[in-house]
Amino acid sequence: MSNVSTNSTESSFRARGRVIGVPKRCWCGEGIMALTSKSDSNPYRRYYRCGFAVANKLRNDEHTFKWVDEAFVNEIDTLDAKTVELEKQLKDIRTERFELEKMVYEKMEKEIFEKVEDALDEAKSSNKRMMLIIVFLCMIMIGLSKLLG
Numbered sequence: 001m002s003n004v005s006t007n008s009t010e011s012s013f014r015a016r017g018r019v020i021g022v023p024k025r026c027w028c029g030e031g032i033m034a035l036t037s038k039s040d041s042n043p044y045r046r047y048y049r050c051g052f053a054v055a056n057k058l059r060n061d062e063h064t065f066k067w068v069d070e071a072f073v074n075e076i077d078t079l080d081a082k083t084v085e086l087e088k089q090l091k092d093i094r095t096e097r098f099e100l101e102k103m104v105y106e107k108m109e110k111e112i113f114e115k116v117e118d119a120l121d122e123a124k125s126s127n128k129r130m131m132l133i134i135v136f137l138c139m140i141m142i143g144l145s146k147l148l149g
């Protein structure tokens with residue numbers, strides 16, 4: 001960003017197509033410079049200007065001219081709109097994810113209990129029962145680590 005100051009008659013510049021936000025490049029292909037106004041009507045107000053127009057000291061041309069403060073207001077408006085859209089998308093994703101996790105968890109829980117109940121019915125000795133409890137705990141651990149991972 002340059003701080004070169006020029007005398008300008010910016011109020012008479014015609015806009016060639018409305019630029020929303022901070023201009024990146026003029027329609028002519030030149031880069032944009034950030035300058036400070038020295039006009040009586042807008043002293044020290046910063047503006048964006050086409051590099052070509054600055055270099056050639058153009059007046060009343062159609063090259064890019066935009067007040068920095070107005071560009072920032074545009075940017076903030078655009079960001080606000082984007083933020084609202086992103087928040088909506090994020091909420092949708094969260095809802096989908098939550099429902100998926102709930103479904104997976106309920107299915108897993110049901111399967112584990114069924115398996116354990118079958119196994120407990122078959123278990124005759126306390127040793128075998130102890131083994132099954134350990135297996136059951138391992139399955140919960142694996143299930144939890146999958147959910148959390």
Ligand SMILES: [Zn+2]
Pocket residue numbers: 026027028029030050051052053063064
């Ligand atoms: Zn230009």
